[in-house]
Amino acid sequence: MPNLIRRPEWWLPERLVTPEVAFVNRRRFLRQLGMAGAVSLGASSAWSADAADPVYSKGYPHARSKAFDPGWRLTDEKTASTYNNFYEFTLSKDVYRHVSAFETAPWKVEIGGLVEKPMTLDAAELISKVTLEERVYRLRCVEGWAMIVPWTGFPFSRIVEMVQPKPEARFVRFVTASKPAQMPGLRQNPEYPWPYFEGLRMDEAMHPLTLVATGIYGKPLARQFGAPLRIIVPWKYGYKSPKSVVKIEFVTAQPRTFWETLIPREYPFESNVDPEVSHPRWSQATERMIDSGDRVKTKKYNGYAAQVAQLYGA
Ligand SMILES: Nc1nc2c(c(=O)[nH]1)N[C@H]1C(S)=C(S)[C@@H](COP(=O)(O)O)O[C@H]1N2
Ligand SMILES: [Mo]
8 A cells, every 4th residue: 555644653553454444534534533532531431331221131141052152262352342343433443432422222123125014113122022142253344353252132034034024025224323413423424325224135134143133242232332233244244244223124126235335346245254355455364353463364254154155156
């Protein structure tokens, strides 16, 4: 990359792994980082899920599923809770410092489109209808970092059972929260096509690995993780796992996504983790574990090839 900017001394190497932002608007990004630094001096730095809205705490911790407990070493909880991507709040990783005004209850979720039984209900009610379990998954961000965390949640296929999609439904579209008064990033970065939106093929959405996450580390999701519920698709880059979902829509045509709208060549709809397919601006061959700093080889489908390769004709 050409040396377009002079880096200040506090610019840690890991700050560089924020390439989307840098590409979209480097100048705004730099200003934002500066502001975030200034604000953080006085702001509360509570990072723990203990701050999650108490309406979601019923039943925690939920039992870990034996089928999804591969025995990997978990990423340190504090590191995972203080190193997040959630651009509605900030373009920097210290999202936890910017979420105190975020109200996650009550939380209306609208599930509709091409379905027999559309429903609009509160997140707490939706969660009360399902059985929660804990699963240990890897998460790989397109920026080149990774973590291994215990999510609590339920399979997305439970939602499909509830609303009964019509045969014409071939894709699922997710829309996430847009609350400008509570989400400073929306106001600071108006050039992005808010609200954040994502999509999956129906067979991807129905895959048993696809999870609606409601908790992490044995507690309800802290705000920075996308409370009160978010989607987790562990074999795709992290941006395919939308946070703080408010709308789930079953549709016929492949929906656009937030990142595809911004830079289609770099963030295509499918976006399966693949060490052999470089991002146009960097290699995807390896990844950095966010707590240990270990650099490890990236695996095809993020290590889930045995479960998902058949979705892609492999
Ligand atoms: N609504 C919303 N969802 C989002 C994002 C975002 O900015 N907004 N960032 C995505 C990206 S790029 C990643 S890597 C993961 C990060 O999840 P984590 O912070 O729980 O590790 O969330 C994804 N979901
Ligand atoms: Mo990401």
